Amino acid sequence: MITPNLSLILLAPLAGLGLVLMTPSDKTSLIRKIANLTLLVPFLLSAWVFVSYDAALGGYQFIQKIPWVVPFGISYHLGVDGINSLMLLLLGLASFAAVMVSASIKERVKEYYILLLITVIGTYGAFLSLDIFFFYFFHEIAAIPVFLMIAIWGSERREYAAMKLTLYLVAGAAVALIGLIALYLHTGVGSFDLVVIQQRLALHPIPFAVQNWIFPLIVVGFGVTLTLWPFHTWAPVGYTEAPTAISMLHAGVLKKMGAYAIIRFAIQLMPEAAHAWMPIIATLAIVNILFCGLVALTQRDIKYVLAYSSCSHMGYILLGLACFNGIGINGVVFLMFAHGIMAALAFAVTGFVTDQTKTRNLDELGGLAKIMPFVATCFIMAAFASAGVPGFGNFVAEILVLLASWDQYRGLSVLAVLGIVITAIYMLKAIRLGFHGPLNPKLASKITDAHSFETKLPFVLLLTVLIVIGCWPAGILNHIGSSTKPIAERIR
């Protein structure tokens, strides 16, 4: 049997990037075709990786390892387990959808696709790497392209938003980097290789006093990426002002790199410190859920509603991580995937709508479902998913998290359930104001539904996945479970 070659997931889009760079900038339709194809290939490869991952066997598979910087013990080490194979699938779906909806970009097309491809390649690299250095290396690659994309193709306050988002994320990452380096130095094996470090720490854990100061650096540092309250303020303005593709990718996938790093490098490697710190993080998580949820309730701008909603839902991820049991981590990984798909869908639909209406204000929208029934349906489905309606993936994930937290954090769990109610309220409000009710006559002549195959494809793709995992959670839970089990045993 042919097994997938993980490096191809990086090299294929890199080759595509080279082609785009060489294409003259006035050949826009050719550039679009190359870019779409460039992101379709790694998506299909990721799907192949996901399908061929042997969940019964578990562990890291399809490993590729090349020593890279020997004096530091850095190696180019790729491999997947149930967690990152799922993240690759998420990125594949979201990035392909994002490049498809980018057809609405008409200015500086070549630069746009170059930056988009660099962002996606960096993120693929981060999820593929089993080396802590290379995870950080790849994950930071996205920072500057995202800055430029927001600053060039964003809406009114784009320059402010771009700067704020970039500085917050880089600050968080820099703090996390200090933590990661300290972790590397204290393992005593002189290697950044995650597998080597795991084996070492299983036998010789880092002393608690040391763990105790490294852990918060990593968790808070990557917590910024994950919009941990009170470091979340970059996200609402950033997601709102960003072009659609970046909102989709960032809210859907890029911020999940924060959660991924916390699971892999903080909780898994320093379980003793995790037990000391995570209850505090759990409390902040509830603030995330309630505070951001309540703020979302007051917004009149549809993208702000979605952005605050995205911040709010990260609270469930943090709460799940604080539970230290298999169900909780399963729920977290499930939620990372389901929320990613949902957020990408919601921002894609919103981008489609606001490109035509030229306004994001819910008071000026209204009755859109009459003219664009297909798109409105997609939005309503995404909103229901977000509100935890059974049948969508988010329901499964949130139930798992709440089941896990019920025994340990009863009071917080009750508040977390309240968060779901709040979500339902603001999402229903957004549907009522935006898509139902009387149609704003000024808009009626300007807008049309998604008609062509290319415009419908990204919506259908994301929605299908969201429903499939909602109705058949075992489809991805087997993968997740195979890899969260050893983590859960380690941190119990």
Next chain:
Amino acid sequence: MFPTINWSLISLESFMTLTLVVLVIMDISLPKKTNRDWIGIVSFGSLFGLIAFWLTQHNLSGSTFGGMFVMDSLAWFFKGFFLLAMVFVFAMTQQYFKALGGRRNEFYLLLWLALIGMSLIASAADFLILFIALEIMTISLYVMTAYLKSDKLSLEAGMKYLILGALSSGFFLYGISFLYGVTHSTRFEAILGYVGTHAMNPMMLFGMVLVFSAVAFKIAAIPFHMWVPDVYQGAPTPVTALLSVGSKAAGFVMLMRLFFGIFAPWHQEWGLTLAVLSAITMTYGNLVAMFQTNIKRLLGYSSISHAGYLLMGAAAGTVLGASAMNFYLLGYLFTNLAAFLVIVLVFVAIKSDEIADYAGLSKRSGLLAATLLLALVSLAGMPPLAGFFGKFALLVSVIQSGYTWLALIAAVNIVISLYYYLLIVKRIYVDAPKVTSPILVSSSMKLLLSFAILGIIVIGIFQGPFLDAAITAVRGMAFGFIK
């Protein structure tokens, strides 16, 4: 009896001097009216010849002139560094003076003189030779800084640099006299012998501090940074580039000879001091850089902050720290010279160094904008560019030596610096250009820009071979005394 001299060790400097002498003789013996553009071309060609010759010397080691001149791996590394930097500086000079017009032949001669000085600094194994080498470099830099005789800023810069530079030379000599007074020698070997067997004492401390002040002047560390903004802004841009890369690296090779060499046994005494200086230097440079409107001045403050980052490696005081400094400098060479090359080419086209005039550069020249973008992002230390791994290695070295607080301050500084670098990026990529006429770049400059970009990216991604070179340079250092 004269000691026998091993000429092969000093052959690189001999060839440099020979080139200079030939150029000088031809310059003064040819009639005034003869076109002298060929001096630049000959210089450029000789530089490549010397680089080829330098490559053959990589296994050369030993000392000569009775131990005053040493050739070791560190000297070899930095001589290559200076030659490479000069490739960029010569090209910048050619572009810069083509636009300004007027005589420029002496300028090339002065550049050669500075190169000889820097090369000798890398090989000095005696405080007297070090002082002479330092003055050869610095005096040619004074003249070059004030070279634009009709430009007030250039004259002011030359004056400031001269006065402060002379003061720092005075400190240096005064410091040497104390070291000599205690150890009865100016040889590094003899001083190391003393330091290795004695405890720190006030006389030596006084000497060390004075000598360090001269080094700090060269690398632009606080509190000897005052000259930087005005000199960087006023000097002709090729000189600014040389100051920010060549002269700074010469300062760092001195620093390594001193703190990783002869004073290394007393690391306990000075490690913390350097760490504090490093923190203050990087923070000051970055905070003030935020408010600059002239790009040369901004890069001046940014170069202060980079001196601060580099001092982290010295504070760590380990092989790793020194190797990280070497690696950082190598990345900094490509990164900073790429930025200055763009500044020269933009100046040639629009006659301005104001950041406001860079608005919409991406629409006027895609290559210049992309080069500047990569250079600035690399200076900020973002992957996958050269600046990232340098900062990463420095952070590892300080955390390993127990200065986690310094690493956290550096992390904050990375964010501050990113802010002002991104403001420039925003100007060149987001703002609309005031003038839309394209800026044309000659194909030879395109080649050099591409070489710089390639350097920034290749060092950033394939760090291994470059780090190995940096480590080898430290490990084979003569009078090395580090863990």
